[in-house]
Amino acid sequence: MNFDHIDIIQSLIDGVLFGSIYALIGLGFTLIFGAMHKLNLAYAASGIAGAYAGLMSLTILGLPALMAFFIGPITAGIIGLLLYFACFRFMPRGNHLAPLMASIGALFFIDEVIIHETSGSPLSFPAVLPDAYFFLGEFGIRGDLLIVMGFSFILMAIVMLLLYRTKLGLGTRATSQQPVAALLCGIPTHRTNGTTFVLAGVLGGFAGCLLAASVGVLSPLLTLPLTIKGLIVTVIGGLGSIRGAIIAGFAVGAAEGLFLLVRGVNERDIYVFLLLFLFLVFRPNGLFGTTINRD
Amino acid sequence: MLEVRNLVKHFGGVRAVDGLDFKIKQGEVFGLIGPNGSGKSTTVNLVCGIFPPTDGEIMLGNINLGAIAPHQRVDAGVARTFQNIRLFGDLTVWQNLWVAWRDQPGQEQGWVSNWFGRSTSRRQEIQKLLEFSGLGDKADHLASNLAFGEQRRLELARAMAAKPKIILLDEPAAGMNSAEVKDLCHRVLAMKEMGMTVLLVEHVMELVMNVTDRITVLNFGRPIAQGTPLEIQNNKLVQEAYFGSSENAQGGGN
Numbered sequence: 001m002n003f004d005h006i007d008i009i010q011s012l013i014d015g016v017l018f019g020s021i022y023a024l025i026g027l028g029f030t031l032i033f034g035a036m037h038k039l040n041l042a043y044a045a046s047g048i049a050g051a052y053a054g055l056m057s058l059t060i061l062g063l064p065a066l067m068a069f070f071i072g073p074i075t076a077g078i079i080g081l082l083l084y085f086a087c088f089r090f091m092p093r094g095n096h097l098a099p100l101m102a103s104i105g106a107l108f109f110i111d112e113v114i115i116h117e118t119s120g121s122p123l124s125f126p127a128v129l130p131d132a133y134f135f136l137g138e139f140g141i142r143g144d145l146l147i148v149m150g151f152s153f154i155l156m157a158i159v160m161l162l163l164y165r166t167k168l169g170l171g172t173r174a175t176s177q178q179p180v181a182a183l184l185c186g187i188p189t190h191r192t193n194g195t196t197f198v199l200a201g202v203l204g205g206f207a208g209c210l211l212a213a214s215v216g217v218l219s220p221l222l223t224l225p226l227t228i229k230g231l232i233v234t235v236i237g238g239l240g241s242i243r244g245a246i247i248a249g250f251a252v253g254a255a256e257g258l259f260l261l262v263r264g265v266n267e268r269d270i271y272v273f274l275l276l277f278l279f280l281v282f283r284p285n286g287l288f289g290t291t292i293n294r295d
Numbered sequence: 296m297l298e299v300r301n302l303v304k305h306f307g308g309v310r311a312v313d314g315l316d317f318k319i320k321q322g323e324v325f326g327l328i329g330p331n332g333s334g335k336s337t338t339v340n341l342v343c344g345i346f347p348p349t350d351g352e353i354m355l356g357n358i359n360l361g362a363i364a365p366h367q368r369v370d371a372g373v374a375r376t377f378q379n380i381r382l383f384g385d386l387t388v389w390q391n392l393w394v395a396w397r398d399q400p401g402q403e404q405g406w407v408s409n410w411f412g413r414s415t416s417r418r419q420e421i422q423k424l425l426e427f428s429g430l431g432d433k434a435d436h437l438a439s440n441l442a443f444g445e446q447r448r449l450e451l452a453r454a455m456a457a458k459p460k461i462i463l464l465d466e467p468a469a470g471m472n473s474a475e476v477k478d479l480c481h482r483v484l485a486m487k488e489m490g491m492t493v494l495l496v497e498h499v500m501e502l503v504m505n506v507t508d509r510i511t512v513l514n515f516g517r518p519i520a521q522g523t524p525l526e527i528q529n530n531k532l533v534q535e536a537y538f539g540s541s542e543n544a545q546g547g548g549n
Contacts, residue, residue, distance in 0.1 A: 166410045170394045174383040181381035184343050185395035186369030186457055 003261060010139050011261035012254045017145035018214070019253015020152035024207035025226060026233030026245035026252075027159060028200040034176045034240045035196040038099050042083050042106035044227040047204030048220075049110050050076025051212045052117075054205075055125055065126040068213075073205030079110075080201020084194050093179075107227065114220045122219035125212040148210045155206055156246055162199070163242065172196055176240075225269055229256075232276045236286050244288030296321045296492050297342070297461050302351035304337050304516075311337040313516035315351070319461065324483060324493040326503045326524075329513035330536065335496040336378065338513075339463045342494070343375050344368050355460065370397075372460030376450040378469055384439030388430055388449055391438050392421050392456045399458060421456070427485075428452040444475050451482065461492040468499040480505045504528065512536070 025044050032040045054072025057063050063071070087102035132143030163169035175182040175192050183189050211226070212218045233252050237244030252272065259271040279286065297319040304312040312334040319325040327335050341348050344365035353360040358371045374395075383391050393412050398404055408414035425431050428448045433441065438449060447467060454462050464483075468476050476499055483506045486493060497503045503510065504524045512520040512527060514536040520527060527533055 167394065167412060168410065170383075170386060170390050173385060174391075174394050177383050177385055178381045180345065181377060181383070182394075183365050184345075184369065184375055185453065186366050186397070187394065188364075188366045 006138050007261060008258070011257040013139055013141060013257075014145070015254040015257020015260070016250050017142065017149050017253070018256070019250040020149040021207050021211050021214075021249075022229050022233050022252050023246045023249020024152050024155060024203055024210070025230035026237055026249045027156065027242065028203045028207070029230050029234040030237065030240060030242055030245040031159070031196055031200040031203070033234065034242070035172060035193050036088060036099075037176075037240075038088065038096060039103065039231075039234075040083060040087065040197075040200075041100065041103040041227060041231075042087070042110060043080075043103075043200065043204055044230045045107045045110040045223040046076050046079040046083060046201055047206075047208035048211075048218070048223045048226065049079055049114060049208070050074075050201070050205030051125070051208030051218055052114055052123075054209050055123060055212065055218055058126065065128045068126070068128070069206070069209050072209040073202040076205025076208065077198045077202040080197040080199075080204070081194060083201075084197035088193070088197075089190065107223070111220055111223050114223070118220065120220060122217045122221075125216055125218050127213070127216060129213050144214050148214050151206070151210065155203060159199070159203065160242070168192075168195065228273055228276065232272065232279070235276060235279050235284075238286030238288040241286065241288045244286055248287065296323075296356065297494065298352075298354045299338070299342070300352040300354070302338065302341060302353065303349045304334075304341055304346070305349045310516050312341065312348075315511075315513070315516070315518055317511050317518070317521070319492060319494060321492055322487070322490055323508045324487050324495060324506050326507035326510035327494060327496045327513065328498070328503055328510060328527075333513040334516040335513055336465055337516075339375060339465050339494070339496055342368075342463060343373055369457050369459070372458075373463065374454040374457040374459035374461075375463035376447075376454050376465060376467055378466040380443075380446050380450055382438040382441075382446055382449055382453070384437065386438055387435050388425065388438055388441070389421060389434040391449060391453050392424060395453045395456045396421065397456070397458045424452050424455060428482075443470065444478075447471070447475075447479075448482075455486070455491075459491075461494060462486070463494045463496070465496050466498060467495070468497060468502045471499070473501070476501055 025047065028043055032043060050072040053075035054068030057071040058065060058068055083103065083106055087106055088099045091098045129144035129147050134141045134143060163173060171182065171187040172192050175187055175189050179189060211222065229252060233245055233248045236251065237248035255275065256268060256272050259268045263271060299315055299317050302312050302315040315338060327338060329335055340346060342353055342360065344360065348361065355371055355373065360368050360371065360373065363371065383394065386394065398417070404414050404417065408417065422431065425434055428451065430445060430449060430452065433445065438446065441449060451467065468479055471479065480502055483493060495503065495507060507524055510522065510524060510527045511518050512533050519536055520530045520533045
């Protein structure tokens, strides 16, 4: 086993580029956690389900390939809203276990529906992204992943703009910090939370489509690893920290790239998942965690 | 303006509010006082809808507040402050006001400026409210970084930003020193001059006796006296129930 610095940097570059998908998923987890202080474990699965819906709109309706990036996120947004009503809206506010269990149930439900509809076999996703490859000195950069990253940055910028510059976003953050005061300032809590689920769902749908397009395949085997990687990103970023989730997404991508180089594709995820435990034990507030302050 | 009829709230076996009636007139500062646990804060929470009453009616003009959701009561014209400060700490001072902002009826602006808050006339109005609250130079500070007195003033400003018909002040002087209480007296009187209607729940007698027009005294969830500050001060029943029992704890019964 011998790697020179070029191998290492190359795998970091690949990892960071792919990490933009994890950053999107982590951002979605964080949006929902920020709004309700609860985890939606079915979130990553809803993104994959959105990607499936996008793919089916191509095969069944014969739409042009790029339409997957329209149908997918919309479907994922609708699934997000359904998850909100099924697992969160009517659960007692103080009960943290019930929505968590419900969302695990929803995760397996979505998985089962996908397996049932596809007979469990992977489907190939059209190569909508250009198959270009650039060289930057000694390092190669995959053009499709570069587009994935650029597109992710645009989505993140839109989310940040919404959250920090619009009344809707400020209302969401106000609800997150002081739910009772926000309600009594005239911010409709339930509608705000529902909107957050839709917004996060759309984000997950984009992530699912980008993942499928860059891997070239959609499989029910994607949901669980993506869920866990989303959780890792959320934990490393510090539960509820938007900026943390984005940075952690790229960091987890980079770590994954390194593990891939050092231990190969079969063992890669083992080490990535170990990160979750390492952080939960030694840095439970993550790298950018804020102390949660609310009654 | 605000009329409460036969209001009752039981928590299990505890009768927090037990048959309360009062009527607040337009432009009046109305005091609700009583010993700890007499049902004052519960009354405020019932009016703004944190929990539903066991029985009774709460009318704002001809709107039955009991029939609408808490956030709709803000549209109907109810705003409040909190005994323990509940600002949006990660938002700036300006954003705290904007998130609660309602345009004056008849001057509502389009959704673009509503979303992005860019309209100059609204910015000027928010700035005016900040000046009134003595926070004119703090607009871009995070609310959590303000000093205690400033946070209290920001809470008051946030309640005013909703353009309410009535403002509920839940122990606004709690934790204040006497200079701050004096400042708050001026502020409440200024609000009254601006034509606002106020329901004041308070322990600090200096504030209550200086700013209110009428007072209702609660004990064990029931009204035991009603009248002007002077009448209340001279009421034997009140002295027994309130000042007698709690002068050491409150130190404000002079």
